[in-house]
Amino acid sequence: MSTRQQRQAEIIANIAAAAYSKPVLSNGFLFEQDVRDNFYYASYLFAAAVDSQIAFDGDRQEAKAKAEQIMFQLLEIQDQHPESSTYGHWPLNLRPTPQEAAKNTLPVELMGSLMVYFAQRYEEHLSSPLKAALEQAITHIYHSNFYRKPLSNYGHHEAKYTAAKLILGQRFADEELLQDGIDSLRATYGRVTKHGMSEYGGLPWFWHWVQAFTCAWELIEEAAIKRELSQMLDYLWNVRATYYLGGAWVGPHSRIWPHDMPKDTNVLHDYVQFGDFKLPTEMPRTEYAGFLAYDAPEASLRTALHRITPIEIRRQIPRQIGTETHRDDVVHSYVYMTESFAMGGMWERIREFDNEQHRWDVAFPIGTFGDGVNHAYFFHPDQAQPEGDLRHQSEYTEVLFHRNVVMASYDIPEHAPSYIKGCLPLGEWVEEPNALFGLCGTVYMAVFIQQAFKREVLADRCFVTSQGYRNGVVVECIDKADADRLGIQSFSQFVNLMRTKQPSFGNEIAYESLYHHRLLLSSDPNQEISAVIDDEMIDFSSYTVA
Structure with missing residues (x-):
């Protein structure tokens, strides 16, 4: 294994151990709060069960059976009725019961593409019933058309739609959809490289960009499309490297969750990519960091890992770039970085989504x-x-x-x-x-x-x-x-x-x-x-x- 693969194997082993020891609820799931966690933890448990290179102390057959059963439970609560307004969707939380919980548009956005990845990567290890159930769920996702939306805000939702267009267009030989995905990818790349990302420092939004496009990069077979996905991923990792300090994300954030501030704990992708801090025991957003990985450009790695001379980073950021009339409506971010600390923030206050803008701070490396x-x-x-x-x-x-x-x-x-x-x-x-x-x-x-x-x-x-x-x-x-x-x-x-x-x-x-x-x-x-x-x-x- 490469060093990066070793770090991924460490993540898989840790999450699989947690999934193996966690008791199954009476409803057949591990989690009720967020349906996606069931998919993530079951994926990690399955991976550890079938890969002898992953350290695992439990019974692998028992672990595989548990992972498959959770997957079955998850797939059964997808809305598979074509006439339904929530066709292809899952509930987000599972209360009062998984069957009664209201369907939500969020889970399928990222989880749908990751299901394709899981089904393809572990195809030879899946039981025939689970393989068939996954294929059926993915087919319903494709026919749901949730991703067939025009670009308007160039944010994380549309990044996931774009990746889904590429992935599903290839899987179902839908040339029109695949071309829509290519056009959306080009338009998104052109807009963010020209104007910047309006979702500055927004976690977990940024990692949804990274996961969606890395998932597409892993699955897409056509070399020309893969090169364009590499361009996008190089851009994203350059953004991350610019504001990286030993696992910390420095500077202002358009959105923060309790696991982003005042302590960086949403760090699994950073750990896989950079590896210059200890893997934390607390992993609030496991998602697919143990599976998906793209090697950042050498220049980005140097930027992130070799900060010796203090620098000032001055950036203008679009408030919202959905239309041409907003092109010049920008705000201004300032960060001063040394190898020991960073400080700065956003000059302008904006009432961001859920009023979660984080205006300024001093940041130190994790640990x-x-x-x-x-x-x-x-x-x-x-x-x-x-x-x-x-x-x-x-x-x-x-x-x-x-x-x-x-x-x-x-x-x-x-x-x-x-x-x-x-x-x-x-x-x-x-x-x-x-x-x-x-x-x-x-x-x-x-x-x-x-x-x-x-x-x-x-x-x-x-x-x-x-x-x-x-x-x-x-x-x-x-x-x-x-x-x-x-x-x-x-x-x-x-x-x-x-x-x-x-x-x-x-x-x-x-x-x-x-x-x-x-x-x-x-x-x-x-x-x-x-x-x-x-x-x-x-x-x-x-x-x-x-």
Whole structure:
């Protein structure tokens, strides 16, 4: 096996072991919350059962039988009635019972293509009844036509439709459908390379792009189509490499789930591709990382794995590129990256899908703090939130990014929650009335907060709250090597120096960085917001698509 294949085998072995030991529910499934997890876990269990190169401690015959039975249960609840409005679909969750659960358009989008892959890869190992049941389900998927939709938003749904067109067009010798898939692939590639991806940093959306097109690349036989899929996958892995830091996804996100922030745990595809961190025991989105793989270009691997010189990444991103009239409607992302940390975010606030935009943070490589979180950030909550929820940010924030400094101001109206939340990694922290100074791995971090705050040390993070309708935060980071070059030779010396650098808070926030850059963030509600660096206004002309 290659190193990549060894990492995939490790994933398969771990998930198969979990599937083998997990008891089957009374309804015949392993999971009720998301039907797709049953397919994924059964696939991994089946793979371990039939492949002697996969480490597996259980009875392989018993494991294969269990995997096949779960597959049968899954295939039986597909809507196979051509006259139905949900023809070809599955329920998403299985309550109150799998048979009564409402059908949903989401499962088949990715799972349908992966079923084709599974049926083809393991054809010689499948029992005759399961092979027939899979073929029947795939035929219903093909005839359902769920994927026959024109491109409009160039997002993850359409990426999956495009892959399905290619895969099903080839499998059923449907030349018209195959050509539609080719045309959709070309149009998507042209649009994202010219304008960028509107779903910036959106997990798991990004991985659905990768899985859909990798699945098509694995299955498609025609060399010319395969080359065009390689172009798309090279582009996607270049995007990933650009924002990669030891398994972390740095910079702003158009969407975050609890497994994306404040700790990166949706990392299986990163582990297979880059392998520069330990495979975590927690795997919240297994999907098909153990099966599908595409070798990223050498240039992308170098970008991801050899960060020595600090860089600034300035990008313009389309808000929505479904029509030509929105072509110039862009937002601007800024990231400063070193080999030890990265920081930055999105200058503009957008109410993204489910209000899950993640505006800014400081990111560290996975494992920097053991099992603790690897992101630090503050935000004003959009509404009253459950305890521990660190998502759903309001619009009452203005930001300034410059190299190793992030500044944020919060002017909160009286009808909104009167506090900001913060998350900091575990480390050695010195707490003062309006500041926190931390040694986080090999990085010194200073956090200045305009109002009084409360810090609670939890098992995997520090949770911070600060009350007040007007608030502000300034964060500056520097790693030990750069600090030493500035004459800062210890954490205590860093703390003593930063005590003298308290920002000026008011209608504007003024701060001078360790590198003597003068930063000014004006947030007077009666004036236009302005961000000034060394007496110069922010200029977005240097922000590019790539």
